[in-house]
Amino acid sequence: MLRNCFRKNFFATRFLFLLPFALVLGACNGTPGGNRNSESSASVAGHAGHGENPMAAGGYRFDWHLAPAAVKAGEPLQISYVVKDGNGEVVKDFEQVHDKITHLVVVSNDLAFFNHLHPELQDGEFSIRTTVPTAGAYKLFADVTPKGGTQQIVSHEFRTVGEAPTPTPLRLDEQWAKTFEGVVITLKPNLQPLRADKEVLLTFALRDAQTGKPITDLDPYLGAFGHTVIISQDTQRFLHTHPTEGEMKSMDATDDKRRGHPEKSGHAEKTAHLEGGISGKGGPDITFATTFPVAGLYKIWGQFNYHGKIITADYVVNVQ
Numbered sequence: 518m519l520r521n522c523f524r525k526n527f528f529a530t531r532f533l534f535l536l537p538f539a540l541v542l543g544a545c546n547g548t549p550g551g552n553r554n555s556e557s558s559a560s561v562a563g564h565a566g567h568g569e570n571p572m573a574a575g576g577y578r579f580d581w582h583l584a585p586a587a588v589k590a591g592e593p594l595q596i597s598y599v600v601k602d603g604n605g606e607v608v609k610d611f612e613q614v615h616d617k618i619t620h621l622v623v624v625s626n627d628l629a630f631f632n633h634l635h636p637e638l639q640d641g642e643f644s645i646r647t648t649v650p651t652a653g654a655y656k657l658f659a660d661v662t663p664k665g666g667t668q669q670i671v672s673h674e675f676r677t678v679g680e681a682p683t684p685t686p687l688r689l690d691e692q693w694a695k696t697f698e699g700v701v702i703t704l705k706p707n708l709q710p711l712r713a714d715k716e717v718l719l720t721f722a723l724r725d726a727q728t729g730k731p732i733t734d735l736d737p738y739l740g741a742f743g744h745t746v747i748i749s750q751d752t753q754r755f756l757h758t759h760p761t762e763g764e765m766k767s768m769d770a771t772d773d774k775r776r777g778h779p780e781k782s783g784h785a786e787k788t789a790h791l792e793g794g795i796s797g798k799g800g801p802d803i804t805f806a807t808t809f810p811v812a813g814l815y816k817i818w819g820q821f822n823y824h825g826k827i828i829t830a831d832y833v834v835n836v837q
């Protein structure tokens with residue numbers, strides 16, 4: 518039973534490294550899918566302002582607060598969230614995962630805009646000031662691991678005031694060698710076509726656009742030589758992956774659609790997080806292991822720390 522449980526979770530999550538046993542047990546015996554979190558439909562539908570997420574796994578709740586409530590494109594926006602445990606107590610202690618106690622991803626609903634932030638924690642409240650570029654609908658994904666608890670990835674939607682421009686259609690990338698800030702980055706999946714529910718290794722090969730030379734002096738970023746976020750076209754699937762060397766994690770934040778479908782949540786598990794981080798220089802090939810949960814279009818953002826700059830390389834892929 519225990520072994521089955523372990524195997525199920527192991528294969529479901531495709532961790533390349535050993536999972537802490539407690540997490541495996543938690544995943545089996547606890548709520549279905551530690552990070553299987555979803556919004557209340559009220560807060561999804563609501564405009565900017567205050568919202569609660571009653572569906573966080575393990576009894577956790579997220580209270581979101583956006584200020585001002587009427588968010589305007591290009592103007593300062595304060596994003597805050599408080600995590601409460603099953604007793605309604607504010608959680609104040611969090612595990613550091615990938616160098617940070619929280620990660621916050623902001624995307625526009627058409628996935629044209631992407632921002633990866635690290636809010637500060639003060640008296641149990643995570644908070645950060647930011648802006649969004651255009652009017653329209655946005656989605657936030659917060660990732661935290663309460664001390665002694667399981668990883669939580671919770672989303673929250675908001676809409677700015679004003680009329681949104683026409684959404685940018687998500688276009689499949691035909692060319693997987695693209696230039697970003699003087700670096701040619703080629704996405705090389707080990708599997709073509711990409712298939713849902715099957716582990717894939719995504720390698721990003723980096724070379725200097727001018728000299729053509731492979732880049733071998735990447736600096737660590739968030740405890741690894743790269744970082745990827747993958748979001749499905751409908752913004753219902755969120756995968757957060759670190760390289761297979763050093764440390765790696767892959768997870769799948771879920772959504773309203775999967776609420777009440779615990780049998781599907783097996784791959785929505787925890788972090789395979791190896792402490793210690795990395796040192797030295799990385800490149801030219803950085804590989805991430807991940808599993809796309811369902812077919813469809815996804816956008817991938819790979820982030821690399823090169824010569825003091827974070828380069829974000831984005832690709833749209835089709836998963837069959």
Ligand SMILES: [Cu+2]
Pocket residue numbers: 617619620621633634635739
């Ligand atoms: Cu982060």
